[in-house]
Amino acid sequence: MIQLYEFPLSGNSHKVRLMLSLLGLPYQSVVVSGATREHKSRDFIAMNPFGQVPVLTDGDTVVRDSQAILVYLASRYGGAQWWPQDPAALAAVSAWLSTAANEVARGPNALRLHHKFGRAGIALDEATRITEALLGILETRLTEHDWVALEIPSIADVAVYPYIALAPEGRVDLSAYPAVRNWLARMQALPGYVGMPGI
Ligand SMILES: N[C@@H](CCC(=O)N[C@@H](CS)C(=O)NCC(=O)O)C(=O)O
Structure with missing residues (x-):
């Protein structure tokens, strides 16, 4: 198992x-x-x-x-929905996996570590700057498309989702990002969706 x-x-x-x-x-x-x-x-x-x-x-x-x-x-x-084999689609998904490991981790994840868990040594100005830039890019993407990488949900959405949904625990206000909030709602409506404390 x-x-x-x-x-x-x-x-x-x-x-x-x-x-x-x-x-x-x-x-x-x-x-x-x-x-x-x-x-x-x-x-x-x-x-x-x-x-x-x-x-x-x-x-x-x-x-x-x-x-x-x-x-x-x-x-x-x-199967193909979550991990496509088309080279351009695969590249688009991979790009957002990199974003999840980089900007999402150094932005909203870092702010949550500081504000929720008291983690020392986090550069708040930098984490805030990264978070604002990331949310702006996501807002533009999700104003024009329903999902972050493709026209269907993929692992790119799953990789980005938790720390954006948890961002308010890092004192990030999502009210200025309506397209991002609509995407969070779309994620939460997927069959089989599960949440976690803080979302
Ligand atoms: N790049 C890794 C990062 C994993 C990570 O940062 N895990 C945290 C919990 S969310 C952890 O185990 N922290 C304990 C430590 O780093 O000592 C991933 O995406 O899985």
């Missing part, structure tokens, strides 16, 4: 929970203890040398990193 090693309040973990649910895949949740730093234990480091959740196991296959896990699940179980 698929196992997901996760933190309950992790948006990166939630990308995977959401994808598993959208695909209707049963799985076993393995909650990793942040308090005891279980993610830095020898056993966990053997699965992910970066010592981070999420990690997914599927039989003998071990996949670390939320974007990589989405690619694995979509290509193994999801």
